[in-house]
Amino acid sequence: MGNATRDTVVRLRAREILREMSRTLWYLRTILAGLLLLFILLTFGMYRWGGAVETLNRTPSTLVETVYFCAITALTIGYGDVVPTSTFGRIDAVLLGVIGVVFTGLIVAAAVRGVQEAAHRAGAEAGR
Numbered sequence: 860m861g862n863a864t865r866d867t868v869v870r871l872r873a874r875e876i877l878r879e880m881s882r883t884l885w886y887l888r889t890i891l892a893g894l895l896l897l898f899i900l901l902t903f904g905m906y907r908w909g910g911a912v913e914t915l916n917r918t919p920s921t922l923v924e925t926v927y928f929c930a931i932t933a934l935t936i937g938y939g940d941v942v943p944t945s946t947f948g949r950i951d952a953v954l955l956g957v958i959g960v961v962f963t964g965l966i967v968a969a970a971v972r973g974v975q976e977a978a979h980r981a982g983a984e985a986g987r
Contacts (some may be wrong), residue, residue: 864900870981871974871978871981875918875981876977877973878977880970880971880973881973883973884966893955894961894962898929898955898959901955902929903949906922906925909944910927911925911941911942912944914942916941925941926942932952932959933959933962947965
């Protein structure tokens with residue numbers, strides 16, 4: 860019984876998790892700001908040169924509809940109610956999807972790190 864381990868229940872607090880997540884996001888702020896700026900530039904490019912068209916009535920989409928399309932594309936949802944019609948627009952849509960995946964991945968990674976750091980600190984405090 861020399862290898863017996865002691866199981867300890869550690870309670871995590873949401874405040875600690877959010878604090879650690881915020882700290883991680885603060886370290887990633889330059890990357891996240893760059894991705895946001897790139898999203899804005901690609902959205903402007905989609906509006907000007909992407910040829911985004913509503914599929915319902917085949918009319919050019921407004922600025923609001925183009926921003927909606929770019930957000931839905933970046934979130935990788937893609938309803939298909941607005942579509943790009945030019946080659947530039949299609950390439951732009953692919954880039955928006957990649958940016959959205961990277962952005963979402965960074966947010967999820969920060970959340971996971973927040974849980975890990977909070978658990979580590981709670982475990983260290985429980986061990987005292």
